[in-house]
Amino acid sequence: MALFGLRFDFRNPPLAGTSMADRYAAALDMIEWADDLGALFVVLSEHHGSDDGYLPSALTMAAAVAARTDNVLISISAIVAALHDPLRLAEEAAVVDHLSRGRLSLVITNGYVADEFAMFGRALGERVSATTEAVETLRRAWTGEPFEYRGRAVRVTPPPFQPGGPALSLGGSSEAAARRAARLGMGFMPSNGDVFPAFREESIALGRPDPGPHPGGDTGVVHLADDPEAGWAAIAPFFLHEANAYGRWAAEAGIAGATGYRPETDTDALRATGQYRVLAPDDLVAEQQAAGPFGVVVLHPLVGGTPPEVGWSSLKLFETQVLPRL
Numbered sequence: 001m002a003l004f005g006l007r008f009d010f011r012n013p014p015l016a017g018t019s020m021a022d023r024y025a026a027a028l029d030m031i032e033w034a035d036d037l038g039a040l041f042v043v044l045s046e047h048h049g050s051d052d053g054y055l056p057s058a059l060t061m062a063a064a065v066a067a068r069t070d071n072v073l074i075s076i077s078a079i080v081a082a083l084h085d086p087l088r089l090a091e092e093a094a095v096v097d098h099l100s101r102g103r104l105s106l107v108i109t110n111g112y113v114a115d116e117f118a119m120f121g122r123a124l125g126e127r128v129s130a131t132t133e134a135v136e137t138l139r140r141a142w143t144g145e146p147f148e149y150r151g152r153a154v155r156v157t158p159p160p161f162q163p164g165g166p167a168l169s170l171g172g173s174s175e176a177a178a179r180r181a182a183r184l185g186m187g188f189m190p191s192n193g194d195v196f197p198a199f200r201e202e203s204i205a206l207g208r209p210d211p212g213p214h215p216g217g218d219t220g221v222v223h224l225a226d227d228p229e230a231g232w233a234a235i236a237p238f239f240l241h242e243a244n245a246y247g248r249w250a251a252e253a254g255i256a257g258a259t260g261y262r263p264e265t266d267t268d269a270l271r272a273t274g275q276y277r278v279l280a281p282d283d284l285v286a287e288q289q290a291a292g293p294f295g296v297v298v299l300h301p302l303v304g305g306t307p308p309e310v311g312w313s314s315l316k317l318f319e320t321q322v323l324p325r326l
Contacts, residue, residue: 190214
């Protein structure tokens with residue numbers, strides 16, 4: 001059986017021609033479909049105040065996913081710690097962990113979009129300390145025992161379904177973030193694998209277990225079509241929207257080279273980067289057979305506002321022409 005999962009961020013620009021309600025409903029149908037086929041995970045991403053409706057409340061969506069599925073792991077990647085009250089985050093995550101019977105995990109990150117921090121009245125310069133405080137608070141809160149928080153006695157109940165709470169990883173794109181994850185005793189989920197060796201080095205130096213090499217994964221997107229040329233023509237505008245939206249955020253934050261996204265002027269230039277690909281099912285099968293039993297396919301069926309019917313066309317090809325051959 002192939003290892004595969006789905007990713008959603010729910011961008012819904014005007015060019016999509018889809019209502020937000022219909023996009024949410026389609027995604028939940030897709031996730032239930034994937035769960036029935038043995039998908040390993042679903043990833044939900046969160047941002048705030050985005051013009052295209054990017055999902056602002058990933059834990060709310062995670063609760064809906066938990067109610068519609070039985071087995072798929074639910075990962076939120078990522079939550080910007082500084083934009084959340086740590087106690088409320090602990091409570092909400094604990095509830096979702098019970099709804100999913102322990103299938104929830106969280107990636108906590110410092111954040112990088114200045115407009116989000118302005119929206120919530122938070123200082124970008126305090127984001128690292130906010131992330132550290134959030135991690136420490138979640139760990140203490142999820143014991144279910146009273147503890148001191150900002151000078152007052154508090155208690156978060158109920159404790160999560162998973163003893164000690166959902167798995168926590170730190171997201172980031174810098175060596176400093178990698179080493180901070182090791183010091184906090186967390187997993188590390190980088191934007192790309194270039195900084196993962198720093199996490200491994202720091203973990204070993206601190207006497208923690210060797211996490212091994214970077215397990216892989218990047219921001220690449222694959223869409224399936226019987227005719228890749230026609231498929232590219234249909235989905236390229238949505239690929240371009242995503243690349244430019246992420247690329248603009250990264251450029252404004254001065255981290256364009258670290259995130260894997262750069263603004264592009266046209267779809268031909270975007271296609272040349274190889275980050276967004278439209279493949280025939282035979283091509284994906286060949287790739288995964290070459291990758292061996294631990295190759296993972298991550299499908300992003302509603303990428304950049306892709307209409308649900310276009311996303312479904314890719315998923316159905318995966319179901320009928322890829323999965324049976326892996």
